[in-house]
Amino acid sequence: MNQKAHDMLVAAPLFANLDAQARADIIDSGKRLVLDVGLSLWRQGEAPELLAIVINGQIKETMIDAQGGQKALHYLRCGDLLGCASLFGNYPHSFTASATERTELLYWTASCFNTLMHDHPDLAVNALGIVGRSTEGLLRRLHEATSENADRRIARIVLRLAAIGEVGVSDAPIELALSRQELAELSDTTLFTVSRTISAWNRMEIVKAGRGRLTVIDLGRLAGLAGAPNAS
């Protein structure tokens, strides 16, 4: 592992409040794995066997229903924890985790991580914090999906991605590499609805639409669309 990757790992929430010794112990117990683009760490329905943390690259969590509908749950980047709910809850994976780019992971088997948690209680507490926060995120998403209209949901997603993608100045145009399809999956809508919405925003010069790409121009007005309902 190179120095930079190591530094980022160390800063991950999973290792908060742990002393250097413990951290080293935990990291050394994990194994490394590299996933090429498109490869899956596991598929929906499989039994959970391991817990992983992203070192670099990006993992996408996708749910597929019986009718073939896809739903994107999350994009995980450096430091994010992967598979905790299934593993700890001891449920078959409810989503497929696959790499959207070449991705490096550090992983532990269930029993290995269990041992580690016993040796380092703070590790378990940190994991709890992570799972708890993801629960809150899901609650929010459930709420939005059932009580807010499509445009708003899409605006929210774009804002969120814009925020984590670039911490740049607020008036600089932010470019996101997202197809309409992906946006649809993230916002619990369809490709068509997203396309229409984006087109409208494009005309209003809130964003600039491109093929597989979206550039946020007017962050302020977008935030308006996402937040205040009748700020017409």
Added chain:
Amino acid sequence: MNQKAHDMLVAAPLFANLDAQARADIIDSGKRLVLDVGLSLWRQGEAPELLAIVINGQIKETMIDAQGGQKALHYLRCGDLLGCASLFGNYPHSFTASATERTELLYWTASCFNTLMHDHPDLAVNALGIVGRSTEGLLRRLHEATSENADRRIARIVLRLAAIGEVGVSDAPIELALSRQELAELSDTTLFTVSRTISAWNRMEIVKAGRGRLTVIDLGRLAGLAGAPNAS
């Protein structure tokens, strides 16, 4: 605490794999609290301060949005853990927790529970399991809410409640104490849609509708409605 309550607590998932001594230690560290009908343990938006487990009675978790729309998340019974996501994730409560009947709780403050987790790592692991499982439940609900029609969702909810309400013989009529409104909140629909659906089922003699009450007559057909999509 009476003997029966104590026995049920001991069987709660939170205390799995703990020896009697540890269990006693944990239970003794908690404080008891009785909530009368309608009283809230906390309200949406408040900072999380404690973690509680239901001894008896029933707690309802409700989300309220800006437009006043209610959404019921869960009903918690004996042994269920309350407030873990908010507390561990360190987020303001995203729902109000209130008693639907006189309810007895055992609770710990955040710092107290933290200490306990350090003393008994298995406690943290158990908590992880609980939060993990609830995450899975939320994922399922999110999925259903966005990709399944209202009738099916309602059928699912009724089935689930019927299952935990009574473990009786499968052909015995199962009675649920639920208003249409509550059913609507649980299935992410409206009072009207639920009413129409229930009326239809009533006519088909799948359930018997009553005021604030619902009796499942034909569990099999109801399961059919919830499961197989084109079992017309």
Added chain:
DNA sequence: AGTGTTCTTTGCGCTACGTCAAACAACAAA
């Protein structure tokens, strides 16, 4: 029994969105 309150039912209009089809634009490979 009479009156008020709360819950439920049902009809009707409406609209946000899903679905499908077909044209269109961007990019890549030859």
Added chain:
DNA sequence: TTTGTTGTTTGACGTAGCGCAAAGAACACT
């Protein structure tokens, strides 16, 4: 440049289910 591939746009259309209103039914209180 041509041709193919893949992603996007737009229109037309259908419909599930929400909102409202108004009438009923169940229960509570006196």
